[in-house]
Amino acid sequence: MRRLKKILKIIIPVLGLLFLAFCMFIYSLTPEYEGEKDLKNLSNQVDVYYDNYGIPHIYGATEKDAIRALGYVHAQDRLWQMELLRRIGPGELSEIFGKDLVETDKLFLSLGIDDYSKETVANLDPNSDYVKLAEAYLDGVNQFQEEGPTPVEFYLTGVDKRPFTLKDIHNTIGYMAFSFAMAHKTDPLLSTIKSKLGSAYLKDLSITTEPSSTLIENYDPLKDTLQLNLASKLASTFKNLPIPLFEGSNSWVLSPQKTKNKAVILANDPHIGFSQPTVWYEAHLSTPTYKKYGYHLAGVPFPLLAHNRQLAYGLTMFENDDVDFYYEETNPKDTTQYKTENGWRKYNYKHKIIKVKGEDDVKFTVKSTRHGAVLNGIATSVTEEKPVAISWIFTQVENKLLSALYGMSHSESMGTFKRHLRDLHAPGLNIMYGDAEGNVAWWATAKLYKMSDSTNTKLILNGTNGIQERGEFLDFSENPHAENPPWEFVYSANNQPDTINGRFFPGYYLPENRAKRIEQLLRPKNDWDKASVSKMITDVTSAVDPTIVTNMAKNIDISKLDINAIKLLDQLTNWDGSATVNSVESSLYQRWVFYMLKNTLKDELGEELFNQLLTTHFHKRLIAPMVSNSSSIWWDNVTTTKVETSDDIFQLSLTDALLSLKNQFGENTEAWTWGKIHTLEHEHPIGKVKTLRKYFNVGPFPVNGTKEVINNMGFTYSEDSIYKVTSGPSTRRVIDFSDIENSISILPTGQSGSPFSSHYNDQAQMYLNGEFRKMMMNKEEIIATKKSLLVFKPHARVE
Template structure:
């Protein structure tokens, strides 16, 4: 008995020691928000005041010191995020996540982002201010790596910390640019529809054909969409969110109650943990900016000060084209050009895989770009398909763009910075204290011969399908101080300035229409009005879609529950509130409608049509308004031609039958919150179990839906559940009549350190449509409880 008691005491002591040791270990991993630290290469003391949501307010005597301190504080909150994002374009995810992401590494490293970065960095002006401040920022990050605690994720995945270089920054720029692009998910599918179904089907999707199309035949073979599906699957495996949309509007002085500009912006990005943006407020005698930075970027892409505010949305222009190359029949390492056969450039790559041997492969590159067949496995198309991407073909000035936007002192300087952007295409939104407002669609636009359709594969051998000219920036869509008193962007098709439609993958009119609907009749907006507007969940388009659908449904053919559901739909005003029933009915009906309209022709390609392109979003209202369509006919029913009435009635009945089985027979219980959730997933939390509870944030119920201002992006699929995967990555409202009380919110929290109090402290406020202040008042800032002082190392 005594022996058992002794063993019991020993076990208790060991458990206590393990607990205390674990607690002490985690304490060392907390970010440091108070006290003093020495930093090398500082010329003066830098003081960082942390406000109540963890935003660092950096006060320095000069910008180099400020950016060095910023690098340190950015790293201590987001080093893991920096580590993951820098590995994507370099094809280095497999080093930490193993064999499951080899396919991702092979694809991303084959795009030419690193090779383009080498050229840019070789030509960079090392005496320029952007370069000097960037190097100071990197120095701050690297000093944290030397002195600061290692984030928990590094221990869990077994990866060593490495210092950062400017190459890593350009790898982040490249990933950002590619995540904006849509062509790689869309063009191959459209080309396959053209080749296997024919012109009529493609033209009804808004893609007219021209003489250049290489039509094979129209024997209605199955659409496999191997290329597009592969890219979509690869992008879905990325551990860092992709950019997918955005809203912004800037109200001029004649639209506001106080006679000063009000600026609003909420970029839409796939959700993840930590949140995409890191906030900071940097103040020196010659510079001040409250900014929002991506991981490992020194200059903010969103920001404001007392003088001006700026932000962005995705332009959605087309900056990727695919070319069919023609190999030399005598030598597969050469391809045909108008000047004769040229050798492919070959690049050898080596992917390091955790716990396995390295994977070596070779990329072939034509004058148009990398041959995709070599970097997408199991692609059965034997024709060499080259990807031409403006990002890797033109000089990269992204560092200058971000620097000049954040350092501009007037509208003209901001425009000069925006004009240097080549890719990705961005709508640059601007407002200032002098009551200027502006919108610039930035990005290097270009023109082919008029009859060419760029959404279809081009002929790489002919020499006829090449760029004719690049447009001058003044030909880009833009508006400066328009007479109507506001500018806006919601990824919608822009007006023409150069007497041409700019090729792109623009989203449907829903959000843009809602912005105009709210703004146009009103001339006395306040900050509170805009805060309510940015959280708006009403669709202006859905009620019209329902009207077009219900016109052909015969009520007498419906069951009791179907009639009840139809009545609810008809009365719906388009609001996606949690307690509404109509959104549940509407989204299931839309899914069934798309299935019954497109799936029979598309086959396996239907999944890509739904998950990987924006086409299905645009086609909902367009297709529902048609009276005749080649897509109505179900090609699987021989000897019968279906029409609109049959397709819509079948879809509606299928939807109600599904919901009866899913949610019960009481239609009034089919509330939106029963089928929608949002969860912010951490790369490690995706493993599930305890790690999910530790690292993920959520799940939550939420107001919002696809293509409303409070945009909640989800996939329409067979499950009947809508897991929200993306939405506003921040909501920002800057009121120049009360600049010190401008407001923002982010989806989870400022810190990516799971032990920080600011890991998820904004999550519920975000869901509730609430905001926190973006502090600029120095006296208020200095009242902060947390103060971190950086001293020059002696």
């Protein structure tokens, strides 16, 4: 016993010291939000006031000083996120996460983002203002990386730090551009369906570009006119990404005639895959020559969303088609050549190396045609003999994106702002605009091109004869747009734009659900204010789903249902389409739709193609048209001798849905609430490790909303009993020019990416509740209410 006591006397203090050391280590990793720091190359002191949510309000004598400080504070909150984003384009994720990411790295290397970034940087003018500011931002990032505490993720993964460069900025922008593109999921899938089933089966899938009731109306006051393996492999490639994809968005801008206080109001909520940390980093910069409250991507110096006292802008995804696939033909007599309309041409070859954690380097060769990289051999399951090349506009046009973002953020009028938009060649964006002068506008920014009318760009094209090549690019003035239209508002919900000069532009537009609801709410009301707009941006009611229910329910044989099922069906047919956490109707509706899709499509497509279809935008477009089309070729189950009708499928699918919910929740139908099925968890890449999940992930939470309502909480249909939300509003912003200092926003979790920061998840519950916080711009208020002050002083020079 005495010996044990002696041992304990030694062990307990040692354990105490180890625990104290651990606590000190954890504390050392926390971002520093107060105190004084020397910052290299600073000309004057910069004051950074942090508000109660960790938003930095940066005041400097010059813009270079302020943006250098931005780089430092951005890095101390988001360095790990910066590291991941810059690694995607050059194919460097396997170096962190191992062999599971090799095919993802191969694809991104083949796309040529890194080569394109190198070329872009080599051609930059080092004396241009935007380059100098970008380098100042990088100086701040790199000084933090050299001197600040290393984020815990670097320790857990063993990643070595290296300086950030201009190429890294362009690689991050390149990843953003490709993550918007939907063709990589859609074109190979549709080509496979056509090849496997025939053209008749494409007819009812709503893939064509044609008029709908919610076209985004153009208005120009000057004119006054209104293959299975490939598909599945590309899908799985992006599934492994530790960074979210950009997916959709809502925005509307109201003219003074539509608002209570006779000033413009802009609302915007870009829809992006949920992650932890959240995508956007908020920062307010103020100098004598530049003042902006902006939302930044990790590692990008200029904001993509921003406002000041003069103007505000936001974005949604245009969803235009800027990626095409081409079948090529190799010369049987010389495999180094491929066929063109002008004869045989040499393939281009580039040798690449991927570093893989814990494994030998992977060496491979990218073979390219005039269209782009040949994917055979890149995605290992692409086994077709015929080469398939991917053609992406992003890498085929001079890159002026960083200059454009700089120009947009430095504009002080609608005219100067618009001039910079023509340089946003990809990804396709709807830029939403409003200002203190009462102007409202939207512009579709992209390099749009002419194509022969007989060419369907949603299928893999013939690359050998020159007939299906892209034609000339249109001038930016011909892009869809509306400036101060007579209907007094502009909006976008990724729905299809109206024609320009009689031509519809091919794209991967979302169904009219959100657009219809936005119009339904906006048109009759002319006294909008900040409170009513903020309520609208969290709206969870579908303008389309009740009609879908009516079409599916009208011929249901209730004699085949028990009394509880009849009551539920009656509830559902009287449902207003609202998806709240307590809604039983939402649970039954979504389960019914899933089984309708499964029982309609899976017999023809098979398991793999059906699951792939559910990851695309166009499966959402086909639901409403299909349930109203009783003559669709898809209704018959090809595996049975009977010829099924739509009513047969609706009846079977309702039975399947009811049984599924009963098995999940029991007989008590009141327990079948949406919040038990529909949950949101903000996943950190490290949180995929089960033992670390609770320390890095935020959630899960039951969450209001559903796919294709204004509060768009997207999920993928599956046999799983829980629908895990994967994408939704990455921020909600309401900018009111009648009270600009009290404009409001929210982030899904928090401002900081450090798990040890108090701002890691301090907005998560507010976000779920549909609440907002102020985006402060008044310096006196910021100082009076600050949580802390971080002062950057010019780096002391040693004589």
